Amino acid sequence: SQQGEEDPQALSIQEGENATMNCSYKTSINNLQWYRQNSGRGLVHLILIRSNEREKHSGRLRVTLDTSKKSSSLLITASRAADTASYFCATDGMPGANSKLTFGKGITLSVRP
């Protein structure tokens, strides 16, 4: 079963614009991670935010976490055509590196050149 739900399901923007994607989840978490998946490829890890963190940055990525609302957002600034991909949020519920991830259904991002 899917833990998270991302919205929107699909997003189309112009190159240079910012893209904001949201994720909601149902149960308590230890970490929340965002992954990117290009067509026909595996998942690439983008960023991890822990349950005691509220915001994190990595390059053009900014992720926020609101545990009271059980939601997270991923912001990609100054988007590029190469950012076109599916984006997934994933949560785990146990401390340590041994926890299975529960994914949402994903958001399809299209960046028009």
Place this chain on the structure above:
Amino acid sequence: GAGVSQSPRYKVAKRGQDVALRCDPISGHVSLFWYQQALGQGPEFLTYFQNEAQLDKSGLPSDRFFAERPEGSVSTLKIQRTQQEDSAVYLCASSSPVEDTQYFGPGTRLTVL
């Protein structure tokens, strides 16, 4: 360094055939996960190994699915008597004890005719 590798990348099987999918994790990673990703969906957890021990197989959909990691490195996911509903991308991920990030391989796309 080398990432997670999986083979074959593509597999076509006739219904009723047995298949074996291989995963080579990142060297030194003790945790190994298998996920199943249906078309248009997020990955769903199948099973987890810590070294050679299979600690969680709660996601395996039926007793036709079997996974092993006999020497604590390479893992094989075997599906017996394949059915059309087994068609999916099978993803393998590994992680180290010092971080919570799971690193994914490119996946094996299984098509059952």
